[in-house]
Amino acid sequence: MGKKKRFDVKSLLNISSNNKKLLGMLLLVVIVLSIATGGSFAGIGQFKLIAYLFPEMGVLALGMMLAMVSGGIDLTVIAVADLAGILSCLFMKAIMPADAAMPVQILVLLVTLLFALAIGAVCGLFTGILIARVGVPAMVATLGASDIILGIAVGITNGSSIKELPPILCRVVNFELFGLIPGTTIVFIICAALVAFLLNMTATGFKIYMIGSNATASEYSGSDNKKILTLTYMISGMLSAVAGLLMCGHFNSARSDFGKSYLTPAILICVLAGVNPNGGVGKVSGIVLAVIILQSLSSGFAMFPSISDYYKNLIWGLVLIGIMIMNVVTAKKGQNK
Amino acid sequence: MKGKNLLKKNEFYIVIIIAVLACIIQAISGQFFTSNNLVDLLRSMIVPGMMAAGLFMVIVSGNIDVSFPYTAMLCMFAVTKWFSVINYQGPVFLAFLIAGLIGLVLGLLNGVLAAWLKLPTLIITLGTCTIFLGITQGVLQSSVISVLPAPMAKMAATNLFSVVNGETGLGSSMPVSILFLIAIYLIVGFIMKYTMLGRGIYAVGGDPVAAERAGFNVNFIRIFVFTFMGVVGGITGITQVTVSGMCQINFFDGYEMTIIAAVVLGGANIAGGSGTVIGTFLGVLLMKMISNNLILLGIPTNWSKFMTGILIIAGVSMSAYKSVLAKRRVASNILEDGHKEEA
């Protein structure tokens, strides 16, 4: 045990070059925005806002990252989040007794969480089987599966929103630990920690990296690629379901098109975090930093009401392309040395 | 040998599926083989059909583009808005030309990024499509334009011919833009089959390294397919306006998926290198037959997304699983040679 600790500390101190780049970028964003807003950006209230908004995107990005590390991509994250949100809200409304006491309410919420996780796992199992066993390329499989999953969501709700949720969900999501750390942030931290544990400490995590590096060599090395890949998409589905619940708490309702605008940001977070779209490379720490950077940026823009919300899309796209160009240029420079 | 070839061809099976489906719809509703339904079907194929032709090239070259619906959207709003503002009265042709040029620039951007960055084109075009959406919503502040500039409104009102169903009294008209659909398929078909460029697209999709060694300009080919897709996207944007008589931000919602699915259903390999333009056309036809006739089949519209998803997954699963099975077997017969020598 002692041995292992030493090993961990060593790896913690050894910050990867990509994370150094990200830390620098974060510092730059905070400084520039603080100056631009005359100091109000750096205030404590602003930090709370940052922490409040980023978790849903972050949790989605964690699922996306797992798929990308395994050499694929998971475009179902949005659909799963929406469907899990809708079904869980219906479920919660159905089983929540009227005038339930607080402990009962919390119990119901926990059961709902389990229900959402199950929905996510089933969706992930479906896509996972399509990819790992039927052999459909991840991109097409997840595009098609997201039509099916979202199609169920639309079919059930007729496209309208589910309102009047039990207040407990909203309360938990908007809860603030010590009046400072929002509940959503805690959820994100828990998810990030679990994914980090999976990737860094378990054999399954190791195998996900290996499949992403070279699926053939992985099979030839005796790993059960089909099982690992299916599991990867199941975990991604469960993370998406958690994000779906967070969204419902955030908006205090459920709808089949809530997650729509989250897809590009989720991929953007992964690319910014240094996850290699070709597989095999990516760290949770990178995701955490990338989420903080993007949310700072977005919160910063929110402080300039003259900039319309629509420009956000434009900016996300530009940042995504910009980051890819930067990565390629720096990689080429490295080669020329 | 000829008959065997026919059985090997993917198009053959799609035609059979289409025929069977047509008979089923006819049997259930009695409304399939009616003049207005057929015209409606063709009419609804114009826009997705044009896009599919462009995307077909991109997919054969081993790439993917999800930005084209946004290209179409941007071009549609940019040109329509501009023409409304200047109260344009000249020939409608100019609208298509300008939209095509804007599309060309956007497609060129995709192509150059794809050739330069050599990253998965799904992610590149996902990035650019968000930019295009941002420009449309942010810069152009577009959502709906209900009054079109005169030349476009005039084209929208012009039809090649109209039919009326004697039984139901329902009518349907064939827009002029059906000619564009035909033209684009002829052009794409010609490029892919009869030009070295087209063969280069197949070659790059089959084996990019071998293509480079053979002397194809691989980067040019990549840039070309994306640029062509951009031009088609731009023209399609204006076509959509003249078909529907208005501009709406949600015209092309979910098109990226539907069109990719149509091309893949039409037999093109999503990994590149194979597929035919006729197959693509049939893929779009099949797709539209199902989505147009869901109601005739008794499926509520709210479930149409679900149905298309099922269709896509079923279509791609079959071809994917075939190659998975093939991988488990030894492809060419090693043993056979031995018999020949013994004999």
Place this chain on the structure above:
Amino acid sequence: MSEILLQAKQISKHFGGVTALDRVDLTIKKGEIHCLMGENGCGKSTLIKIISGFYRPDGGSITFEGKEYDRLSIAESIGLGIQVIYQDMSIFPNLTVAENIAINNELYNRRKLVNWKAVKSIAKEALDHIGIELPLEAVVGELSVADKQLIAIARAILNNSKLIIMDEPTSALTRKEVDKLFKVIRQLQQEGISTLFVSHKLDEVFEIADQFTVFRNGKLVVADSAKNINDEQFVYYMTGRKLEEVAFTPKKIDHDRAILKVENLGLTNGFANISFEIHPGEILGITGLLGSGRTELAKTLFGLYSATEGHIYIDGREVQIRTPMDAIRHKIAYVPEDRLTEGLFLTQSIENNMIVSNIDRLKTGKKTVDYEKGHEDSLAWVKNLGIKLNELKDGIQTLSGGNQQKVVLGKWLETEPRVLILNGPTVGVDIAAKFDIHAYLRTLAEKMNLAILLISDDISEVLNNCNRILIIKNGRIVSEHVNTELDQHRLQELVTGSKEETA
């Protein structure tokens, strides 16, 4: 005959820190059949890629028909009449035979449009020219390796070629097909076309070449007329050593106790009626041409294919091997044929490449992986196998081919196998590492009592390291030999099918 067609002078090429070519020269005369020789990884392929314009040389110049070039582009090279048939043949699996043959010609003539009639007639003419019949409309992906090779040759002789470069064209061909190929090459010679023939098979050089050039470790060793040379000198030039490997003779083999026994094993389209057994401490060689079923057999024993008939026994008990996981459970390890695509994780560290097959055994009680132990195990194998590296955390790509192969070997030895299957273990490995690996395999057999199955088309490798040799042809084992009763020529003949047998 004496007119010089191509002269490459002082060509150098580096990849990262590795020198692939160090100021080498090559002179080819008009109408000459020139053999470029050397072990794998000696720089032959790099020079070809420079002549064909695929790589840019770091130094030196190329003179073609009297005109000097610092570098050639692909289009220039083709324009000059240089045609390369790469080892992987660079054909398009998704296109038809006719198109594959005619496509370069059409490109060379800067055609914009495709005339399908012309394509077919060009292809037919080219095939007739070399006396081959193939269905023009067939999709190439469905044809055999030998047919693909012939298509590549038919393609190369179009466009008024002046120099045809063939990179190891015979590796997949039977003796009959090699004869056919040589006939074609001589016919081209009559027409004044030069051929640069790249090979590492000695007898082929004696048979076909006028001149030869030998490279070793990226340097020019010798260039001379093929008449002035004999076997022994050749081996010395190629390897830099006298033939000093002593044939392997295991001390004692317990013939009653077979670790792995295979009975009438068959795989649809792959092989049939394969029976053999292998004992602890033994190195059994299986050799045959590319496409003879040797790789399919290896993959089946490792669970990558499922045998369609026959039985596999481990320690006398019948087992089912349907996946690599099954194979590993039965203590079988497999060093695959293509190191880069099947063996290595190129974006990962050396350490991750070492522990990948053993990861499940590194789990501690709580299912977490004990990476510290993996690190120590890896260090031990680095020492045992003499892998040259800076740090285990470095990328696997920083290693040379030989050291990479040792990593793959180490990865499997970490799983403590009892049967080790190696498929072409020294392809693309430098001479020193090759000898290391051979020596280590012998140690494994003798000291650790491993049963080793060595599959290779490297005749001397099989002959020197295996005490028994099986020859596989068209998916069937045609004969079994003890190494001491064979020499290189005899074994080569057995593998390709000697002239008397096929005549």
